[in-house]
Amino acid sequence: xxxxxxxxxxxxxxxxxxxxxxxxxxxxxxxxxxxxxxxxxxxxxxxxxxxxxxxxxxxxxxxxxxxxxxxxxxxxxxxxxxxxxxxxxxxxxxxxxxxxxxxxxxxxxxxxxxxxxxxxxxxxxxxxxxxxxxxxxxxxxxxxxxxxxxxxxxxxxxxxxxxxxxxxxxxxxxxxxxxxxxxxxxx
Amino acid sequence: xxxxxxxxxxxxxxxxxxxxxxxxxxxxxxxxxxxxxxxxxxxxxxxxxxxxxxxxxxxxxxxxxxxxxxxxxxxxxxxxxxxxxxxxxxxxxxxxxxxxxxxxxxxxxxxxxxxxxxxxxxxxxxx
Numbered sequence: 246x247x248x249x250x251x252x253x254x255x256x257x258x259x260x261x262x263x264x265x266x267x268x269x270x271x272x273x274x275x276x277x278x279x280x281x282x283x284x285x286x287x288x289x290x291x292x293x294x295x296x297x298x299x300x301x302x303x304x305x306x307x308x309x310x311x312x313x314x315x316x317x318x319x320x321x322x323x324x325x326x327x328x329x330x331x332x333x334x335x336x337x338x339x340x341x342x343x344x345x346x347x348x349x350x351x352x353x354x355x356x357x358x359x360x361x362x363x364x365x366x367x368x369x370x371x372x373x374x375x376x377x378x379x380x381x382x383x384x385x386x387x388x389x390x391x392x393x394x395x396x397x398x399x400x401x402x403x404x405x406x407x408x409x410x411x412x413x414x415x416x417x418x419x420x421x422x423x424x425x426x427x428x429x430x431x432x
Numbered sequence: 433x434x435x436x437x438x439x440x441x442x443x444x445x446x447x448x449x450x451x452x453x454x455x456x457x458x459x460x461x462x463x464x465x466x467x468x469x470x471x472x473x474x475x476x477x478x479x480x481x482x483x484x485x486x487x488x489x490x491x492x493x494x495x496x497x498x499x500x501x502x503x504x505x506x507x508x509x510x511x512x513x514x515x516x517x518x519x520x521x522x523x524x525x526x527x528x529x530x531x532x533x534x535x536x537x538x539x540x541x542x543x544x545x546x547x548x549x550x551x552x553x554x555x556x557x558x559x
Contacts, residue, residue, distance in 0.1 A: 389446075
């Protein structure tokens, strides 16, 4: 089973890297550095909910490292790593709180955390606390981008969950947790 | 948590951030800035859209001097003691993407750009 799991993680990482690199080719409509759609985060969200936090961490770490190498922007590695790490931690904490129909919220909070981490790294690197004035703009971008990728992730998870047993036949997913995700929201 | 409370949280956050953004970026000069470079280093910046009265000044170093005239929205070199005076005949440059004014003998370049480059502000290491 270990092999299947590694293959599945590698597949997710490949998807994340492809999304990341394709997104880089799209001209940025917003002239503020640090705002982008963050399509690659979609994969992190899906892995976090569908697989396990450990899988998500591995996918995220490899994607950030290879993504920075492939795009040739090693300065971005620092910002991505800081943002990605904070995003991961926050999503990990919130994972048990959201239901299957609230994954968009999980992703939006992750997007916000990503921007906060990025900003913290930028301030630490440049030693310019004045950079904080960009935070509100970044937060708007992070929230909106997170909402959209989160909705996409939510649809994807709904379609992928029935297929998962075919990829990981004997994986014993946590029953209680699964129930939690299938709980329908009444409000 | 209810979906409704999530929506409320994000709505409030977006509203607060929008207001903050509006306040913080309201009085930013968005116009055209003329940056004057000597040996590739920006030595002088002037916001052309904020010029009230036209004025002239002279940039001098050991190679010679150039007199620059600034009016609202445009800038030119009016006089120079270089041999060819190409910079003077280049005429006015303004916001409509004109080519930079260059004085090769004095290693002087005047570019009209979107932001000031002289004081190395926040934008310097943004990427």
